[in-house]
Structure formats: structure tokens, C-alpha cells
Amino acid sequence: MKGRTSRWLCGPARALLLLLWGLQPGHTETVTGTGFAVTFDGVVITNHHVISDCDLPIRARIEGSSEYYYVATITGRDANRDLAALKLQRRVGQGAPQTPIPALPRATFRKGPELQQGEKAITYGFPLRGLLATNGNLTAGYVSALSGLRDDRNYIQITTPVQQGNSGGPLYDGSGHVIGVVVAKLNALRVMFATGDVPQNVNFAVEISAVRQFLKQNNLQVAEEDSTNELPLPEIAQKARLSTYLIECETQDATVPAPSTLAPPPVSPRYGGPPKPAMGERQQLIPVDLSKLKFSDIRQPYPTLSPEIFKVAISNAGSDHVSELTIAFRRTQGQPCSRNLEDYDGFKKFSVNLLPGNSVTVTGEFSARAASFCIVRAVGPPVGLAACTNSAVAADVAIAACTSVIRSGDVQGSGLVAAYLNRGNRYADRGDDGRAIADYTEAIRLNSKLDYAFYRRGLIYAKSKEHDRAISDANEALRLNPNNVGALEVRAYSNARKGNFDRAIADYREAIKLKPELAEVRGLAHVLSRRGREYDGKGEYDRAIADYSEAIRLSPTPALLNRRGYDYHAKGEYDRAIGDYDEAIRVNPNYVFAYNNRGFAYFAKGQYDRAIADYTEAIRLDQQGAISYRNRGIAHLYSGSRANALADLDAAARLIPKDAYIALWREIASRQADRRSTLEQAVSQIDMAAWPAPIIRFLLGENTQEVLLAAANDSDAKKSRERLCEVNFFVGQFARQTGSKDEAKRAFQIAVRD
DSSP states (O other), rough: OTTTTHHHHTTTTTTTHHHHHOOOOEEEEEEEEEEOOSSSOOOEEOHEEEEEEEHEEEEEEEEEEETEEEEEEEEEEETTTTTTEEEEEEEEEEEOSSSSOOOOOEEEEEEEEEEETTOOOEEEEEOSSSSSSSOEEEEEEEEEESOOOGGTTEEEEOOOOOOTTTTOOEEEESSEEEEEEEEEOHHHHHHHHHHOOOOOOOOOOOOOOOOHHHHHHTTTOOOOEOOOOOOOOOHHHHHHHEEEEEEEEEEEEEOOOOOSSOOOOOTTTBBBBBOOTTTOOOBBBBBBGGGGEEEEEEOOTTTSSEEEEEEEEEESSSSSSSEEEEEEESSSOOOOOOSSSSSSSSEEEEEEOOTTTTEEEEEEEEEEEEOOEEEEEOOOBBSSSSHHOTTTHHHHHHHHHHHHHHSOOOTTTTHHHHHHHHHHHEEEEEEEHHHHHHHHHHHHHOTOOHHHHHHHHHHHHTTOOHHEEEEHHHHHHHHHHHOOHHHHHHHHHHHHHOHHHHHHHHHHHHHHHHHTTOOHHHHHHHHHHHHHHHHHHHOOOOHHHHHHHHHHHHHHHHHHHHHHHHHHHTTTTHHHHHHHHHEEEEEETTHHHHHHHHHHHHHHHTHHHHHHHHHHHHHHHHHHHHHHHHHHHHHHHHOHHHHHHHHHHOOOOOOOHTOHHHHHHHHHHHHHHTOOHHHHHHHHHOTSSSSSSHHHHTTTTTTTTHHHHHHHSSSSHHHHHHHHHHHHHHHHHHHHHOHHHHHHHHHHHHHHHO
């Protein structure tokens, strides 16, 4: 309960003193993702971001076993590749077999041939949990690119539809073999603001070579097969169903989402933008000596396909760096190569990164059977300001081009500013924050009226948790351009992290007014939720409910519904509270907090059977949930079932032996059942230097009521009131059990008054 017991017990408008044990405000979000088994002994691969903020336990459910789940532990992490390994440890829940975990079905990885653009890409996972079907979802598309954003070779781009919850799932080829791990979808709204076009089905997966490196680092041996025979989709679905798991966990105190930089930074009057190169600035291409480029291998990996696919390997014996090749073909053999494209039956251009002394393999489709090939054109990496500012140019090439422009001394004014800004953007994209900040700072020195530079530097400060600096830069960007939506977002984010919720909410609302379709409404929902919790702490429940209601309208998550239900409950509006808990459970049938809180609402109405039913469901979902056992135990106690009460409170004490409040309730139940006191045994586990240890000492006869009341005093007046309330509540409970009804009545009256 993390120290909040007294607040739930002893605030105003509490109809029942038993709020002590019942209500859980639920500072959590349930995170869901997908994972898949890669070994027979239950090692599951998923995304690092799925489990990075998890509070234990992590749950893994196989389709068809809704009554039980596997408890999983983290055995490997790689945040850079966004991969994690989990080990299934035991089965928990109703109907869970108590025998050791047997050999489990596992996915098979593709051994060969090399993945090609245009191949099938099939996902299986659990997207949009609580909205779509609870069973796994199969979706199919194609490999659209063999690299990710900014030509990142750790990822591949796919057209396969991906939604929240697919993260960490397997990506299969047409043979049902793993070719990657689903990781992300492009932020469509941000790209629309940047380009004016809405991207369709632009999604990404961790590429299989990066996955293999992670497996090797964690000493994991997996099954591999060549992909030679294509399988029908129903057969792939059946194989995937046996080895794919729903991954679930709770995260504590979900924070405001940081401003996203997945898509290129938008360039518009509302975000500002780096200055453009002067008109007429051309991208310079450096010609390469063709005599140093040789074919080292030409083959057809799929000879039965039409149009024909060829894999062509080229070696570079020269000293030039090659970034683009044009390869022409003829249907006949024997003719010498020429530079004239009209001498050939067709040609293909390929973007490459061919360094001196290295080789590269390119794959292409040709419209007719090719009998001979020639390299007719090759150029080095583009240089000049146009290459520096061209977002289509690879990151390393663009950085080199920008650096060349800066060092040359030939470019001044807005062109030099553009070089620093664009190089800063490229450094920021790869996470090199120090260099990015240095470049933005230099751009600001050259042109202190450029709001875009302040916005971009503030964005990095915000993500680096330097919130005062972030706010300062956002303020300057907005002074220069009051309509810079990105700066509003940065300032809102940093103010929220500093606890300045009113300012953050005002900025989010202004940003949405400027751009109603803004994707960051979710950020506003989080800030409203956090301000609502601040109002909770002050007992201002109507204001908290107003914030939660607006947040729910923007983002109706189970956690927000649970929080609003908590406040309705605190006001004694139990039916409204139950309505919110009902909706939270409808959205996420596995949301333990909602079952616990609805159980208490029923308890407050005197409906003990329904309360016990909800606590029982919470225990089924999480058998390690000590709070659920405690709640059900007290419900049993008030319904007259002392044996069941003791069994549940004993279970709660075994799970959290250090919890002083469980020890106190267990003592109440023991005395009602004329069972031997358990307090002396519990003392060895409890921190007796912290509150409510003085209550335990009083019950053990180690101090007087005067000493107990003195211990309840604190410099914080609110905390003193709460502690005095607890003192009188427990003194009243034990006085009633010893037959001192008048003393019990007096103590309860003081508790209610406090």
C-alpha cells in the first residue's frame, strides 16, 4: 500500500473506517505487448520497451489458457536494439498445472536465403488489448525496405499493419519462419505535418541479424530452417498460436509521454524550421573510376520467379567511396560495356555504401532475362549544402556533407546556419545529444532569431531531464514564434515533470487550439491525471473528478477510470464508483485494481458476497496479490466467516510479512477466533521504527495510550490527524473485542471526527 493507508482511512467524507484496507488508487497502467518462445525450456523474446518499466510480476499468457498464466523473469536486455529475453518460471491461476513446465513449442528462425525486398511479412500478436479480439491477431503485408529510419540496418520496414500491443511479436516470412521482431509504427500525424502526406502502413521490425546478435549475447540456441516452401496463412497462424504469448505487467506512476522524435522534425510555420539553402544550390555528386569496380558474383536465388531476381556482388579495388551504382543488362552476351544506356535492354540504380577495399551485394528485379551486366555509372557520396540538408540522404553521408560545408569556410549566413541545424538534427536522431546541443548552440549564436533552433535544443534538454533549460529554450522559441507548437509541447512536458501542472495543461490546450488534430492529446490526458492526483492529496475530490473526466474523454484508459472511481468512492458515491470500475474492467478484463476497488465499493454498501466475488477474481488474476487476500479476509471477517478470514489474512502475511497493517488485521481476526496472538511473531519482520509500529507496541502492552498518542504527533498537521484517526480506530477495535463497548464507541467517534 506504500504508506497511503491512513489517508484512505482518515480523510473527510469517509462513510466507513474500513477504507483503511480497501481502496487502491491505482497509480499504475497495465502494459501489454507480445512475445514468442524461442527455446523449448520457455525463453520468450519481446521488446525491451514492453517490459522496461514493469513492476513484478511479468505475466505471459498463451492463447487458450485464460484461466492461468506464466510468471516470467527478465534474463536479458538490450535497450539499443529494443529486445528483451524472459524466462517462464511457473504457472499461476485457476486450473494451472502444478507439474514442472514441459517442453514448449518454439518458433523457428529463417536460416536462408537472404531476405529480399517484397517478401511476405506476417505478424501474430495481441494488439489493442480490450478493444480487438482477445485471441491472437494475424496480419499480413510485405517487406517494403531492408532498413529502417535514416537507413538504420538494425531494422526493416514492413507494410504489415501494426497496432499498440503488437510490440515484441514475431515477424514471419511466407514459410512461417521468423525474420524479425515487431517494434514500432511511424507516427503518421507527425509525418503528415512534416510532408503534407499521410504515410500508410509504415511499420518496423528488428532485423533478424540484430536479433541473432542478441540471442548470441544471451547464449540462446534457436531452431533454424531454410525458407524454401511457402505455407498457407492458416497454417502459419496455427504454428504462431502455439508459441506466441500475451505479455502483461503493471507500471508505477505512468508519466507524461516525452515529445516524440521518431519522425523527422516537422518543418512548418507552426514548428519553425531550419533555413533553406539558397536557390540554385545543387547537390554535388563525385564521379568514381569504374575500372576499379568489378563483379565478383552474379546469381539468381529464385530462378523460377518472374520477373527474374538477380543478386549481384561488386568489389571496390579503388580509393573512392561509392554511394550509387547504375547497373545495365543485355539479353545477349559478348558485347563490350559502354557508358551509353541506349546500348542496353534495361538498367537499375542502387544506393550503396561501398568503401574502398570492400564489396557489396545488391538485389534487383529485371523486366527480361538478363544474360550480361555492366556497371555504367558510379558516384561517390553527395557533398555540398544540398546533400547536408537533404533528409533522403543517409545520416553518415549527410553529417559528412554538413561537416565539409562548415569546415570549408565557403558558406556563410543562412547556409552555414542550415548546416549546423541539419547536422544537429542528424546527431539528435542517433542519440548523440552533446554534439546536437553544440550544433544548435552554434546556430543560435549565428542567428539568435531562429525559433526552430531554440525548440530543437529545448527538446533535447527536456529528454535529458534538464527541465529548467528546456523551459528557457521553449520560452525563447515562443517569444520569437508564438505559434511554434513543438515549443509548446516541450514546455508543457517539462512543466509537467516539474509538477507545474496548471502551466503544462495551459500549453497543451494552446497547442491543440493551434492544431486540433494534435497527437499529443494523450500528453494532456496524463497531465490532467497527475493534477487530479495532486487534488486527491488535498482532498479536493470534485476538482480531481473534473480533471479525470476530461482526461477520460481524451484517453479512456482503465487507470483513469479507476482513479475517478476512487474519488467517487471517497465522496461516498458508491454507485458512480462501481460504474467506473465496471467500465475499467470492460476495457481490460484483467485489471486487478478495478476488481479490488469495486469489491470495496460493494463492501461499503454491505454487499459482502459481491465484494468477496470481486476479490476472488483479483486473486485468480494475480495469486501473489497480498492486498487482494487481505481485502477478502476482512470481507470474510465482516460476513462472519472467521475461518476463511484467517486463511486469507495468513496468506497475505506470507506474501508480505513486513506489512504492519496486515499484521494488525490478522491480530483482530485471531482474537475474534480465540486464536493465539500472532503479533509477537510478526514483530520480527516489521520495521518497528516506523509508523504504525507504536500501535503494535501498545497492543503488546509495551507502551501506554499516552505514549501512543504522543507518537502519533507529527510536524505535518495532516499526518498527525491521520495517525490519530488510526490510533482510535484500532484502539476501538480491540476495546470492542475485550468487551469495553463504551471505550470502543468513544474511540470510533473520535476517529470519525478526525
